[in-house]
Amino acid sequence: xxxxxxxxxxxxxxxxxxxxxxxxxxxxxxxxxxxxxxxxxxxxxxxxxxxxxxxxxxxxxxxxxxxxxxxxxxxxxxxxxxxxxxxxxxxxxxxxxxxxxxxxxxxxxxxxxxxxxxxxxxxxxxxxxxxxxxxxxxxxxxxxxxxxxxxxxxxxxxxxxxxxxxxxxxxxxxxxxxxxxxxxxxxxxxxxxxxxxxxxxxxxxxxxxxxxxxxxxxxxxxxxxxxxxxxxxxxxxxxxxxxxxxxxxxxxxxxxxxxxxxxxxxxxxxxxxxxxxxxxxxxxxxxxxxxxxxxxxxxxxxxxxxxxxxxxxxxxxxxxxxxxxxxxxxxxxxxxxxxxxxxxxxxxxxxxxxxxxxxxxxxxxxxxxxxxxxxxxxxxxxxxxxxxxxxxxx
Numbered sequence: 001x002x003x004x005x006x007x008x009x010x011x012x013x014x015x016x017x018x019x020x021x022x023x024x025x026x027x028x029x030x031x032x033x034x035x036x037x038x039x040x041x042x043x044x045x046x047x048x049x050x051x052x053x054x055x056x057x058x059x060x061x062x063x064x065x066x067x068x069x070x071x072x073x074x075x076x077x078x079x080x081x082x083x084x085x086x087x088x089x090x091x092x093x094x095x096x097x098x099x100x101x102x103x104x105x106x107x108x109x110x111x112x113x114x115x116x117x118x119x120x121x122x123x124x125x126x127x128x129x130x131x132x133x134x135x136x137x138x139x140x141x142x143x144x145x146x147x148x149x150x151x152x153x154x155x156x157x158x159x160x161x162x163x164x165x166x167x168x169x170x171x172x173x174x175x176x177x178x179x180x181x182x183x184x185x186x187x188x189x190x191x192x193x194x195x196x197x198x199x200x201x202x203x204x205x206x207x208x209x210x211x212x213x214x215x216x217x218x219x220x221x222x223x224x225x226x227x228x229x230x231x232x233x234x235x236x237x238x239x240x241x242x243x244x245x246x247x248x249x250x251x252x253x254x255x256x257x258x259x260x261x262x263x264x265x266x267x268x269x270x271x272x273x274x275x276x277x278x279x280x281x282x283x284x285x286x287x288x289x290x291x292x293x294x295x296x297x298x299x300x301x302x303x304x305x306x307x308x309x310x311x312x313x314x315x316x317x318x319x320x321x322x323x324x325x326x327x328x329x330x331x332x333x334x335x336x337x338x339x340x341x342x343x344x345x346x347x348x349x350x351x352x353x354x355x356x357x358x359x360x361x362x363x364x365x366x367x368x369x370x371x372x373x374x375x376x377x378x379x380x381x382x383x384x385x386x387x388x389x390x391x392x393x394x
Contacts, residue, residue, distance in 0.1 A: 001269065002231060004239050005054075005215040006255045009098030014133050017140040020101040026146055028218035029108050033152040039069060042113045046217065048225035050237030055081055055173070055210030056285065056314045056390070058236075058303040061217075064207060067197035068114040071205040076116040078107050078161075079201065079208040081178060082123040082130070085170035086286025087337060088245040089317035092211035094253055095241075096123065096130035099215065100137035104161060106214030108151060109221055111159045114207050119161035122178050126168055134163050170287070170341035174389040175200075175208045177343065188345045189389035210315065212241055232258030236302035240313070244270045246320035247277065256301070263297040266320060277322040285314030287334045287341070288394035291327065312394065332360040338391060348386030352379050 003009075012019040020026070032042065047062030068076065080103060084092040095103065107119045123131055138161060141147045151157045164182050172178045172187040179201050181187035200206025216238065220228045229237045236258040242265060245251050249271035256265060262282060266272065273279050281291045290311035292299060299305050306313050321330065339353040356379050359372050387393045 001255050002239050002257050003255050004219050004228070004231075005095065005102075005212050005241050006098070006253065007219065008102060009094060012099065014098055014100055015136050017101060017137070017144065020099070024222060025101050025218075026105055026152070028221035029105055029112075029146065029152045031221060032109065032112060033154045039113045039115065042109060042221065043069060045221060045225050046113070049220045049228040050225075050232070050235075051213065051216055051220060051228065052236065052303065053209055054212035054216070054240065054315065056288070056312060058313060061209060061213055064197060064209070065110060065113050067195070068116075068205045068207040071198050073205040075118070075202070075204045076114055077201040077204055077206040078111045078114065078116040078119040079175075079178070079182070079206060080107055080119070080121040080214055081173065081175065081208055081210040082121055082127070083166050083169075083173045083178060084124060084127075084211075084315060085168075085173050085341070086315055086317040087334075088283075088319045089243050089286060089315055091241045091243050091253060091316050093127050093130055095211050095215055096127065097133055100130075100134050101141070102215045102218055103134075103211055104137055104141055104147070106209075106217035107161060108146065108159060109217050110207060110209070110214070112151075112154070112157060114205070116207070117159055119159065120182055120201070121161060121163045122166055122172070122182060123163055124168060125165040131163060131165060138163070169343070170337075171343045171389065171391055174391070177389065178208065179206065186343075188343045191388060212316070233300065233302045235304055240301065240316060242301075242316045242318050244318050244320065246283075246318075247274050247322040247325070248272070248320040249274055258302045259300050261298050261300055262292060265301065265318070266297070270320065273320070273322045277324065280321045280323050280325055281327065282321065283311075283319040283330065283334075284317070285312035285394075286317050287338045288312060288390050289314045289317075291321075291330065326364075328360065328364055332357070332364050335360055342391060346387045346392055348383045349392035352383040352386070353392070355379055356383075 051061045052058040149158045169187045177187040177189045196206040241255045254269045279294045281293045344350040
């Protein structure tokens with residue numbers, strides 16, 4: 001493993017800011033202040049590092065910041081997406097509970113880069129310990145001048161962060177639905193463009209990244225883009241945190257360099273399959289992802305290689321299955337989840353997922369009919385074409 005995002009988890013008391021600062025905490029924002037690094041220089045550093053959004057889409061982080069920087073607005077906002085809704089995923093939760101200050105520092109750096117004055121952490125209400133520790137960290141950061149007015153001694157850099165608790169809607173992990181929820185509306189996605197970088201929270205330029213992305217930022221500014229880009233593959237730099245769960249001997253979090261194979265993660269870090277059974281498949285990318293079968297176990301874990309299998313990297317949940325797992329039951333389970341979590345805005349997603357689930361429930365009950373498979377395939381492609389957000393599209 002190579003610990004960058006998780007570098008402090010388990011090594012510090014997350015409720016004591018002095019333990020964070022003792023491990024180079026807030027040194028990155030201090031470096032920006034001392035060396036008078038311009039916002040453009042900071043954005044360039046993030047671009048050179050090759051950091052891509054760790055929330056699922058994998059969009060280049062520096063590019064996102066650049067768009068928000070170049071859009072004019074009286075107010076600009078930074079949002080941390082901590083609405084971790086994938087079954088089997090607990091990366092963001094562990095980071096917020098174990099090292100909240102690294103996320104705050106990443107957001108401060110992002111705010112300086114795009115010119116934001118306010119930050120929002122949108123966190124699931126089902127994460128009470130994470131929310132408690134975030135609020136403690138925010139209070140401590142304000143007390144020693146890392147939030148508020150003239151942050152870290154940078155004249156005119158005023159920035160503060162507040163926590164917004166989400167009510168547990170999976171669809172609010174999509175950025176436009178998340179913004180609607182923060183504004184007090186029902187969490188439903190909208191058409192893009194305009195993208196949030198142009199018109200986001202309160203119709204102002206807004207930059208959204210997830211927890212793991214923000215936690216990487218201070219390390220990059222402190223150690224340099226080249227140090228980060230030394231890990232990973234040509235198009236997927238750095239490390240990625242995965243939550244290993246399912247029929248595996250050692251479940252838990254692992255942080256590995258991009259480009260490692262699925263087999264290495266499962267057999268080397270996860271200790272192989274329980275009770276010596278055969279590895280069958282791994283579900284990657286949450287309900288929006290897909291199952292990668294054992295014969296593709298040598299697939300490299302990077303954005304492009306995983307996408308080529310039909311799955312997606314997602315936020316990093318890995319549900320491991322053995323020879324006893326029924327793949328039809330697995331499909332039914334995830335479809336049941338997406339049907340319940342559909343916000344209902346798009347007709348194809350609202351009704352189509354229900355019809356697909358009815359067919360799968362019939363098949364798993366031993367009552368499959370002629371034409372069921374063809375109907376599933378047709379419905380799937382229609383839902384994909386007729387949906388606004390990633391829930392239906394994937």
